[in-house]
Each structure stands twice: as structure tokens, then as C-alpha cells.
Amino acid sequence: MNQAKIDKKKLIIEAAATVFADKGFNGAIIAEIAKKAGVGKGTVYEYFDSxxxxxxxxxxxxxxxxxxxxxxxxxxxxxxxxxxxxxxxxxxxxxxxxxxxxxxxxxxxxxxxxxxxxxxxxxxxxxxxxxxxxxxxxxxxxxxxxxxxxxxxxxxxxxxxxxxxxxxxxxxxxxxxxxxxxxxxxxxxxxxxxxxxxxxxx
Amino acid sequence: MNQAKIDKKKLIIEAAATVFADKGFNGAIIAEIAKKAGVGKGTVYEYFDSxxxxxxxxxxxxxxxxxxxxxxxxxxxxxxxxxxxxxxxxxxxxxxxxxxxxxxxxxxxxxxxxxxxxxxxxxxxxxxxxxxxxxxxxxxxxxxxxxxxxxxxxxxxxxxxxxxxxxxxxxxxxxxxxxxxxxxxxxxxxxxxxxxxxxxxx
Amino acid sequence: MNQAKIDKKKLIIEAAATVFADKGFNGAIIAEIAKKAGVGKGTVYEYFDSxxxxxxxxxxxxxxxxxxxxxxxxxxxxxxxxxxxxxxxxxxxxxxxxxxxxxxxxxxxxxxxxxxxxxxxxxxxxxxxxxxxxxxxxxxxxxxxxxxxxxxxxxxxxxxxxxxxxxxxxxxxxxxxxxxxxxxxxxxxxxxxxxxxxxxxx
Amino acid sequence: MNQAKIDKKKLIIEAAATVFADKGFNGAIIAEIAKKAGVGKGTVYEYFDSxxxxxxxxxxxxxxxxxxxxxxxxxxxxxxxxxxxxxxxxxxxxxxxxxxxxxxxxxxxxxxxxxxxxxxxxxxxxxxxxxxxxxxxxxxxxxxxxxxxxxxxxxxxxxxxxxxxxxxxxxxxxxxxxxxxxxxxxxxxxxxxxxxxxxxxx
DNA sequence: AATGAATGAGCTTTCATTCAT
DNA sequence: CATGAATGAAAGCTCATTCAT
The missing domain is CATH 1.10.357.10 (Tetracycline Repressor, domain 2)
Structure with missing residues (x-):
């Protein structure tokens, strides 16, 4: 994984952290995480299986x-x-x-x-x-x-x-x-x- | 609420407690709670609004x-x-x-x-x-x-x-x-x- | 059907009329009709099949x-x-x-x-x-x-x-x-x- | 909304029109409307809130x-x-x-x-x-x-x-x-x- | 690689109807 | 006869996930 990928992954993780913190695992919606990370919904699945x-x-x-x-x-x-x-x-x-x-x-x-x-x-x-x-x-x-x-x-x-x-x-x-x-x-x-x-x- | 209703309510609460304990709020499914309490799904809603x-x-x-x-x-x-x-x-x-x-x-x-x-x-x-x-x-x-x-x-x-x-x-x-x-x-x-x-x- | 039954039937019909008028067929709830008629839910089914x-x-x-x-x-x-x-x-x-x-x-x-x-x-x-x-x-x-x-x-x-x-x-x-x-x-x-x-x- | 979305929206509306006409609002089932429109159930909700x-x-x-x-x-x-x-x-x-x-x-x-x-x-x-x-x-x-x-x-x-x-x-x-x-x-x-x-x- | 439109499994909730009392 | 507690089928809606572009 190159640096660009690592960075985007971290970006998503940090966005996810705030959403999970606020809504919990079930209340968190992938679309919201993606939006907060500034990426498309599908992109999240490029970096994480689920x-x-x-x-x-x-x-x-x-x-x-x-x-x-x-x-x-x-x-x-x-x-x-x-x-x-x-x-x-x-x-x-x-x-x-x-x-x-x-x-x-x-x-x-x-x-x-x-x-x-x-x-x-x-x-x-x-x-x-x-x-x-x-x-x-x-x-x-x-x-x-x-x-x-x-x-x-x-x-x-x-x-x-x-x-x-x-x-x-x-x-x-x-x-x-x-x-x-x-x-x-x-x-x-x-x-x-x-x-x-x-x-x-x- | 008469004794019978109180008992059934408690029955459902206790069944729910075990399911919530095991699956969490979101993972718990009303149907399972009802089944564990030995009542129908609709009965849960007779005793609890949601x-x-x-x-x-x-x-x-x-x-x-x-x-x-x-x-x-x-x-x-x-x-x-x-x-x-x-x-x-x-x-x-x-x-x-x-x-x-x-x-x-x-x-x-x-x-x-x-x-x-x-x-x-x-x-x-x-x-x-x-x-x-x-x-x-x-x-x-x-x-x-x-x-x-x-x-x-x-x-x-x-x-x-x-x-x-x-x-x-x-x-x-x-x-x-x-x-x-x-x-x-x-x-x-x-x-x-x-x-x-x-x-x-x- | 004796007079008492006829009267209760009419009572239910008239209660139903106002509820159907207000809520429509689907919006009307049997329980509400029964309550408005002053009878139990089951009683409605004594007089009407469905x-x-x-x-x-x-x-x-x-x-x-x-x-x-x-x-x-x-x-x-x-x-x-x-x-x-x-x-x-x-x-x-x-x-x-x-x-x-x-x-x-x-x-x-x-x-x-x-x-x-x-x-x-x-x-x-x-x-x-x-x-x-x-x-x-x-x-x-x-x-x-x-x-x-x-x-x-x-x-x-x-x-x-x-x-x-x-x-x-x-x-x-x-x-x-x-x-x-x-x-x-x-x-x-x-x-x-x-x-x-x-x-x-x- | 681009042309493709407008078209699909119209497609769903027209399918819905026939189902509502036949079954009424309450009798109409979203799944049937979706099927008639040739789309998935969820797709209906992509275009309409409810x-x-x-x-x-x-x-x-x-x-x-x-x-x-x-x-x-x-x-x-x-x-x-x-x-x-x-x-x-x-x-x-x-x-x-x-x-x-x-x-x-x-x-x-x-x-x-x-x-x-x-x-x-x-x-x-x-x-x-x-x-x-x-x-x-x-x-x-x-x-x-x-x-x-x-x-x-x-x-x-x-x-x-x-x-x-x-x-x-x-x-x-x-x-x-x-x-x-x-x-x-x-x-x-x-x-x-x-x-x-x-x-x-x- | 990135996207978001499309999907349908799965869940909560409602309520007509039943039936034991 | 009258009742209302109990029921479960049925349906609206959500959202993780897929995949064509």
C-alpha cells in the first residue's frame, strides 16, 4: 500500500471514529462516514471489507x-x-x-x-x-x-x-x-x- | 395493571435482558425476545410501546x-x-x-x-x-x-x-x-x- | 335477531360510520370503532364477520x-x-x-x-x-x-x-x-x- | 437530477399510478410497484421519501x-x-x-x-x-x-x-x-x- | 482507483382476528 | 353474550454492500 492509500485509509478511519463515537456502531451509517471523509461510499469498501x-x-x-x-x-x-x-x-x-x-x-x-x-x-x-x-x-x-x-x-x-x-x-x-x-x-x-x-x- | 399483566411484563423484561445482554440493543430482535419469553411478537407491543x-x-x-x-x-x-x-x-x-x-x-x-x-x-x-x-x-x-x-x-x-x-x-x-x-x-x-x-x- | 341485538348492531354501525368517515377504511381501527360504540373489540365480531x-x-x-x-x-x-x-x-x-x-x-x-x-x-x-x-x-x-x-x-x-x-x-x-x-x-x-x-x- | 434519474422517476410514478389505481393507496404494496417498474424495492426509496x-x-x-x-x-x-x-x-x-x-x-x-x-x-x-x-x-x-x-x-x-x-x-x-x-x-x-x-x- | 445508483435482506411495528374466560 | 389479551401475517423502510461506469 503506497502512501496515498495509507493516507486515505487513515482519513476514513478518523472520520469513522467521530461518527462511531457519536452514533455507535449500529447508528453509524457508512454513507455519513464516507461523506465526512470526503470520499464516495464505494471507496470505503476499497479500503475495508465491511x-x-x-x-x-x-x-x-x-x-x-x-x-x-x-x-x-x-x-x-x-x-x-x-x-x-x-x-x-x-x-x-x-x-x-x-x-x-x-x-x-x-x-x-x-x-x-x-x-x-x-x-x-x-x-x-x-x-x-x-x-x-x-x-x-x-x-x-x-x-x-x-x-x-x-x-x-x-x-x-x-x-x-x-x-x-x-x-x-x-x-x-x-x-x-x-x-x-x-x-x-x-x-x-x-x-x-x-x-x-x-x-x-x- | 393486575397481577397477571405485571407478571407477563416482568417475564418479557427478563427475557429481553438476556437477549440484550447477549446481542446488544441493535442485535437483539424482538421476535427472539418474544420467543424467549414464550409469547407472541405482538404481545411484546401490548406491554411496551417500542x-x-x-x-x-x-x-x-x-x-x-x-x-x-x-x-x-x-x-x-x-x-x-x-x-x-x-x-x-x-x-x-x-x-x-x-x-x-x-x-x-x-x-x-x-x-x-x-x-x-x-x-x-x-x-x-x-x-x-x-x-x-x-x-x-x-x-x-x-x-x-x-x-x-x-x-x-x-x-x-x-x-x-x-x-x-x-x-x-x-x-x-x-x-x-x-x-x-x-x-x-x-x-x-x-x-x-x-x-x-x-x-x-x- | 332480537331488538337488543338490532340496537347494538346499529350502534356499532353508526360508530363505524363516523370513524370510517374520518379515517377511511384502512385508517379506521376496529378498536376505535368498538370504543366509540361503547363495546368491546370482540363484540364487533359478534355482529360482523370482518x-x-x-x-x-x-x-x-x-x-x-x-x-x-x-x-x-x-x-x-x-x-x-x-x-x-x-x-x-x-x-x-x-x-x-x-x-x-x-x-x-x-x-x-x-x-x-x-x-x-x-x-x-x-x-x-x-x-x-x-x-x-x-x-x-x-x-x-x-x-x-x-x-x-x-x-x-x-x-x-x-x-x-x-x-x-x-x-x-x-x-x-x-x-x-x-x-x-x-x-x-x-x-x-x-x-x-x-x-x-x-x-x-x- | 439528470435525464436518467428523471426517466426512472417517471417510470416509477407511472407504475405506481397503475397499482394505486387498481389497489388504492393502502392496498398498493411498494414491492409490487417496484416490480412493475422493473426496479428494486430500495430504488423506489431512492426517488421518493415515503x-x-x-x-x-x-x-x-x-x-x-x-x-x-x-x-x-x-x-x-x-x-x-x-x-x-x-x-x-x-x-x-x-x-x-x-x-x-x-x-x-x-x-x-x-x-x-x-x-x-x-x-x-x-x-x-x-x-x-x-x-x-x-x-x-x-x-x-x-x-x-x-x-x-x-x-x-x-x-x-x-x-x-x-x-x-x-x-x-x-x-x-x-x-x-x-x-x-x-x-x-x-x-x-x-x-x-x-x-x-x-x-x-x- | 473512485464512485454512487441500485439492491433486497431484514427488521420494527401495526392491527384484524381469535378464543379462553 | 361480551370481552380484551394474545397473536403473527404483512408491509414500510433502512442501509450495508455490490458493481457498472
Whole structure:
């Protein structure tokens, strides 16, 4: 696939992302996606075999976007593990707040993982994504334990899972409630959790 | 509406719940719901004006189910606030694990809150549900602060939001990954968080 | 069929007449007719085999209503044939103006005569009705010719048909146009037509 | 809309006209219209938003057809007003007799004007159509009065209305009764009416 | 390669009719 | 007799997908 084709494909994916975000998989109409991408309806089928496949490629594009958010956040980290964990959490939260319009996509993908005809493909990718992300956080926590910042008897994987999940959960609560401030909630929660993780005399 | 009608309505709602859980709103076909409920297709429309309304009533039924889980869990609580918070969290988590087949409905409803034609109705109910639940947890935390179990400077609403959200988030991770144990993760995380909430000398 | 049954049957027919008049055959819903008649939906089927049969019985009731209008008008006639023809025409026109709400039924029945599944039954009755009515008018005209009021060379059946038809046609024009006065039009037209029918020296 | 689209649209309208004429609005099935037009069901919806809109466009096409009949008839007129009125009436009558298969459409449209969901649109067009046609005939009559062919005291609008209406009315009677000859009836009636309109010494 | 007119499978919904009570 | 809950055939309409240009 040459550059021109790659570009047009990406164009369609991004148009599709906004339409799927707004209307959901079923509510999204190929004609609208095509129009938004500035191409003909038939052209979409030059690049994607079916609506489902297009949706799936939007999912992959979205996951890349998410990975990017993590990578960006990670690259800026320094200092104590406590500080790094706090900053990572805070940074990713803010990144997503800035792209809230994509958050509805998250919910569509979650739903797709349970009701799509290709639910297993979605589940698999989500599973690996979460495992990887939890693994990353676990690494930080273990580093903190090794460095003596954190207590030894921590349930590392449990705490990692909750840290990862809080990102989802607070954004979700924000989605329903514009008055809810997920960044503040995250900060307050992280602070308390880390206090519970640290050695008492620290 | 007499008892017979109420029963049949509930029958249809429960059949619809399983079909919506399996296929999603759009994938669910009225004929299948009717068949599963053991009634004719037209009968569904005797009780519900439209597929959308049926979906919405399933949502309300589901929310009642959720409320029930909280009520049940709350009624059994006693002892210190720490103990109660831990038990509440643990109990609700287990309740949901036992009804995991309904968890896919949660995702459908989340998605509906962002892409359904009646998204605002869904959002509103979710918003109020989360506010109520957070308020409940906040009450516990404040009680713990008053009783001297917890530190005074806690960010109560932040911690409540994260506690509430962790329930969603860990079940979500379980949904994707059968090897992930949300009950264990919850226990480990709660323990650490509460440690961070408690007075240091306690 | 006893009196009670006859009465209830008539009750349903009259309720059906108003609903058919307002909604047309297809737009009319049995449930609405039943409700308007103050009976249950099933009761309608105690008296009529099908919606089509009910419609047809409304048609027969309506035709009786029309016959009645003619009978009423005829019974009051006296004087010269010219006077009688004028009065008959005028009287029937006024009778219908007073029952304009039934006029939409006329159009429904006309339509039924060309598109109903039992169109032939409708056509047959209309055919005989028009033949009878034309015959009646022809009788008057012939009487006028015999009495020397009218010229001998009149095309009796043509004039009778046009007199009969004008009743339909002017009411139709009134139906579309509330500003159109069919009574006045009828009077002006009859006067001229009769002038054309009379002996010149009269 | 390019020529190909116009042609296909007309193709569908004409197919629809025959089906509506035969089955009525409600009895007509889109699938049948599509099949008769030699297109797919979906194609009908490429050209018309709904069945109702298609019906309405058939109505407009039909009205144009009617206008054409008047225009054709008018263009051939010459001689005295009496002669012209007679010829116009005769010519239009014959035109419609030749297209009797479309007459059932007239009845459908009349019915639609009283029971369709868009009855007002139908009524409005009919109202204007009748007004225009009556105006045309009134013009002829007035011309005849000015030229001294007709008497001065005629009720012009009444006579015009009856002349216009007779066309409807005699075709209607023909519709019910194949033995009825509307052309002959029209001729006989016109002759007498015009005699009543003319100056006595003429 | 790009297009959009054409298609028909498939779904929701309506409502005449039935029949157990 | 009267009823209305239950039914499913039937039809309008949508939209992913195809394919001739």
C-alpha cells in the first residue's frame, strides 16, 4: 500500500471514529462516514471489507492512541516512584480529559466486546491491553518496594489493577456527570492510596 | 395493571435482558425476545410501546437489581467503619460476580448513554445513581472520620468516587480476562487504601 | 335477531360510520370503532364477520340514509313539474349540506368501488342506486313533457343523469372549497337548465 | 437530477399510478410497484421519501395529465361560444373515456382528500384546480354574454360549476354502469343547458 | 482507483382476528 | 353474550454492500 492509500485509509478511519463515537456502531451509517471523509461510499469498501472491519480498525487506531497517551506520560517521568506513579496517573487522566470526545468510543468498544459478532477479537485485545498496563504499573510498584519506598507486604497486582481501573472509572463518572471532577478525584485518591502503600515511618 | 399483566411484563423484561445482554440493543430482535419469553411478537407491543422503551425498562429493572445488591449488602453490616467499608465492597463485588451474565448489560447501558437516541435519559439515571452511591460511601467515610478511625484531612469525595469506581473497573477487567480475580484484587486494594485512610497510630 | 341485538348492531354501525368517515377504511381501527360504540373489540365480531363486512353494512346504512333524503324530499312536492324538480333538487342539496360530515363517506365508498376487495358489490349497489334515482327524475321530466310544460324533443335520460350528477358534483366542489356555495350554484344552474327544457312560448 | 434519474422517476410514478389505481393507496404494496417498474424495492426509496410522497407525486402527475386534457381540448376550439363550449365539454369527456383506467385514481384522490394523513395538501390542490377550471368556463360564458349569444341575467358561476361538475359526475356514473353512455348524456345535457342560456330569439 | 445508483435482506411495528374466560 | 389479551401475517423502510461506469 503506497502512501496515498495509507493516507486515505487513515482519513476514513478518523472520520469513522467521530461518527462511531457519536452514533455507535449500529447508528453509524457508512454513507455519513464516507461523506465526512470526503470520499464516495464505494471507496470505503476499497479500503475495508465491511463495516465491522472498519469498526475494528478504528478500534486498533484507538488503542494506538491510548498507547500513545501512556508512552507520552511515561517519557516525562522522573523522581521517586511515588512521584512517578502520581504523575503518570495525573498525566494520563488529563490526556483523556482533553480527548473526552473519544471517550464514548471506549464505551462502544466495551459494548462491542460483549455483543459484537467479533466480540472475541475485542475481548482479546482489551485483555492484553489491560494486562500490559497492569504489568507496567506493577513494575513501578515493585520498584518502589525494592527501593524501600513502599511496604513489602503490598498486594501488588491488586493495587495495580485498581490504579488502572480508576482511570476508566473516574472518566466514566465524569461522562455521566459534568460536575464531577475526575482529575481532582484521582489526585485525592492517589494520595491516600500511596499513603497506604508507603512505609509508616516515611 | 393486575397481577397477571405485571407478571407477563416482568417475564418479557427478563427475557429481553438476556437477549440484550447477549446481542446488544441493535442485535437483539424482538421476535427472539418474544420467543424467549414464550409469547407472541405482538404481545411484546401490548406491554411496551417500542423496542427502545423495552430497552429502557430493562435498564430500570437492572438498576433496581443493582440497588438491591447494595441494599442487601448494607443490611448485613456491623462493626467498625473500616470493617463495614471492607465488607460492603467485598459483598457487592461477590454479588456481581454471581451475576456476571448481567454485566454485559452494564456495558450496553453505558454505550446507550453515549449513542442511544435517548442517551440523555440514560445519562441522567446513571448520574443520579452514581451520585447516590458516592454519597452513601461518603457517609461511611465521614462517620469513620468522626469516630476517629480515619484521618481528618481525607479527600472524602475523591475516595468515595474511587471506591465506587473500582467496583466497575475490576469487574470490567474480569470481563475481559477470566484469569483476573476481581474479588482478590478488590480485597488487596481496599486493605491498602484503608491503611492510607486510617490514623497512623491506629 | 332480537331488538337488543338490532340496537347494538346499529350502534356499532353508526360508530363505524363516523370513524370510517374520518379515517377511511384502512385508517379506521376496529378498536376505535368498538370504543366509540361503547363495546368491546370482540363484540364487533359478534355482529360482523370482518372489517370489510362492517364497512359494507355501513355502506348499506348510508344508502338507506340517502334514500331517506330522497323520500323526505319527494313527499313534500307539489305544484308544477318545474316547481317540483326545482324543489327536489334544492331540498336534497340542503339535506346533504346539513350532513356534510357524511360526505367524506361518499368518497370512501366511491374509492371502495374501485379498489376494495369487494369492489363489485359496491359498484353493483351504486349502479342500481344511480339507475333508480335517474329513473325517478326521468319520470318527472316525462310527466312534464306529457303535461306540456317541457319540450318534446328533450333527451330525457341525459338530462336526468346530469341532474343527478350535479348533486354529487356540487357537493364535491364544496368539499374542496368552503367558499363555494353549492346551494346557490344548484339554484342558478337548475333555473337555466329548466329554461332550456321548457316550451319557448311558456 | 439528470435525464436518467428523471426517466426512472417517471417510470416509477407511472407504475405506481397503475397499482394505486387498481389497489388504492393502502392496498398498493411498494414491492409490487417496484416490480412493475422493473426496479428494486430500495430504488423506489431512492426517488421518493415515503409511500405517501410517492402517492402525492402520482397525484401531481395525474393533475398534469388532466391539465393536458384541458389544454389539448382548448387548443382546437373555434367558432361561436356555444360551439366552443359544446366542443370543449365533448372533447374532454372523450379524452377521459379513452383513459378510463385512470378514473379510479380520481376516486382514490378524492378519498385521500378526506382521509389521508395529508388530506389538506390534496384538498388545496383540488380546490385550486376546480377554481381554475370554473374560471375558464366562466370566461367562455361571459364572452358569450358579451357577444350577445347568451342572455345577460345568467348566473355565470353557477352554470360554470355545473358544467365542470358534470364531467366528474357523468364519468362517475359510467364507472358504476358500463351501459351508461356519458358522452351521449353530456351532449344531451349541454344542448339543453345552452338552449336555456341563449337569447330566446336566437 | 473512485464512485454512487441500485439492491433486497431484514427488521420494527401495526392491527384484524381469535378464543379462553 | 361480551370481552380484551394474545397473536403473527404483512408491509414500510433502512442501509450495508455490490458493481457498472
Amino acid at each position: 463495516k465491522t472491519e472498519l469498526f475494528f480498525e478504528v478500534f486498533e487506531w484507538y488503542m494506538g492512541f491510548f498507547t500513545q497517551s501512556a508512552t507520552l506520560s511515561l517519557s516525562a517521568l522522573s523522581g521517586s516512584i511515588e512521584k512517578r506513579l502520581t504523575e503518570l496517573s495525573d498525566s494520563m487522566m488529563k490526556y483523556w480529559i482533553d480527548h473526552m470526545e473519544l471517550y464514548t468510543l471506549t464505551m462502544e468498544f466495551w459494548a462491542a466486546s460483549s455483543t459484537s459478532e467479533v466480540r472475541d477479537k475485542f475481548k482479546e485485545i482489551f485483555k492484553n491491553g489491560y494486562r500490559e498496563f497492569r504489568g507496567l504499573i506493577e513494575g513501578f510498584i515493585r520498584e518502589g518496594m525494592e527501593k524501600g519506598e513502599f511496604r513489602q507486604e503490598l498486594d501488588v497486582s491488586a493495587i495495580a489493577a485498581s490504579l488502572v481501573g480508576t482511570l476508566d472509572a473516574l472518566l466514566l463518572q465524569r461522562w455521566f456527570d459534568e460536575e464531577f471532577d475526575p482529575v481532582a478525584a484521582n489526585a485525592g485518591y492517589i494520595k491516600t492510596l500511596i499513603k497506604g502503600m508507603k512505609k509508616e515511618d516515611v | 423496542k427502545t422503551e423495552l430497552f429502557f425498562e430493562v435498564f430500570e429493572w437492572y438498576m433496581g437489581f443493582f440497588t438491591q445488591s447494595a441494599t442487601l449488602s448494607l443490611s448485613a453490616l456491623s462493626g467498625s467503619i473500616e470493617k463495614r467499608l471492607t465488607e460492603l465492597s467485598d459483598s457487592m463485588m461477590k454479588y456481581w460476580i454471581d451475576h456476571m451474565e448481567l454485566y454485559t448489560l452494564t456495558m450496553e447501558f453505558w454505550a446507550a448513554s453515549s449513542t442511544s437516541e435517548v442517551r440523555d435519559k440514560f445519562k441522567e439515571i446513571f448520574k443520579n445513581g452514581y451520585r447516590e452511591f458516592r454519597g452513601l460511601i461518603e457517609g461511611f467515610i465521614r462517620e469513620g472520620m468522626e469516630k476517629g478511625e480515619f484521618r481528618q484531612e481525607l479527600d472524602v469525595s475523591a475516595i468515595a468516587a474511587s471506591l465506587v469506581g473500582t467496583l466497575d473497573a475490576l469487574l470490567l477487567q474480569r470481563w475481559f480476562d477470566e484469569e483476573f480475580d476481581p474479588v482478590a484484587a478488590n480485597a488487596g486494594y481496599i486493605k491498602t487504601l484503608i491503611k492510607g485512610m486510617k490514623k497512623e497510630d491506629v | 372489517k370489510t363486512e362492517l364497512f359494507f353494512e355501513v355502506f348499506e346504512w348510508y344508502m338507506g340514509f340517502f334514500t331517506q333524503s330522497a323520500t323526505l324530499s319527494l313527499s313534500a312536492l307539489s305544484g308544477s313539474i318545474e316547481k317540483r324538480l326545482t324543489e327536489l333538487s334544492d331540498s336534497m342539496m340542503k339535506y346533504w349540506i346539513d350532513h356534510m360530515e357524511l360526505y367524506t363517506l361518499t368518497m370512501e365508498f366511491w374509492a371502495a368501488s374501485s379498489t376494495s376487495e369487494v369492489r363489485d358489490k359496491f359498484k353493483e349497489i351504486f349502479k342500481n342506486g344511480y339507475r333508480e334515482f335517474r329513473g325517478l327524475i326521468e319520470g318527472f321530466i316525462r310527466e312534464g313533457m306529457e303535461k306540456g310544460e317541457f319540450r318534446q324533443e328533450l333527451d330525457v335520460s341525459a338530462i336526468a343523469a346530469s341532474l343527478v350528477g350535479t348533486l354529487d358534483a356540487l357537493l364535491l366542489q364544496r368539499w374542496f372549497d368552503e367558499e363555494f356555495d353549492p346551494v346557490a350554484a344548484n339554484a342558478g344552474y337548475i333555473k337555466t337548465l329548466i329554461k332550456g327544457m321548457k316550451k319557448e312560448d311558456v | 409511500k405517501t410522497e410517492l402517492f402525492f407525486e402520482v397525484f401531481e402527475w395525474y393533475m398534469g395529465f388532466f391539465t393536458q386534457s384541458a389544454t389539448l381540448s382548448l387548443s382546437a376550439l373555434s367558432g361561436s361560444i356555444e360551439k366552443r363550449l359544446t366542443e370543449l365539454s365533448d372533447s374532454m369527456m372523450k379524452y377521459w373515456i379513452d383513459h378510463m383506467e385512470l378514473y379510479t385514481l380520481t376516486m382514490e384522490f378524492w378519498a385521500a382528500s378526506s382521509t389521508s394523513e395529508v388530506r389538506d395538501k390534496f384538498k388545496e390542490i383540488f380546490k385550486n384546480g376546480y377554481r381554475e377550471f370554473r374560471g375558464l368556463i366562466e370566461g367562455f360564458i361571459r364572452e358569450g354574454m358579451e357577444k350577445g349569444e347568451f342572455r345577460q341575467e345568467l348566473d355565470v358561476s353557477a352554470i360554470a360549476a355545473s358544467l365542470v361538475g358534470t364531467l366528474d359526475a357523468l364519468l362517475l356514473q359510467r364507472w358504476f354502469d358500463e351501459e351508461f353512455d356519458p358522452v351521449a348524456a353530456n351532449a344531451g345535457y349541454i344542448k339543453t343547458l345552452i338552449k336555456g342560456m341563449k337569447k330566446e330569439d336566437v
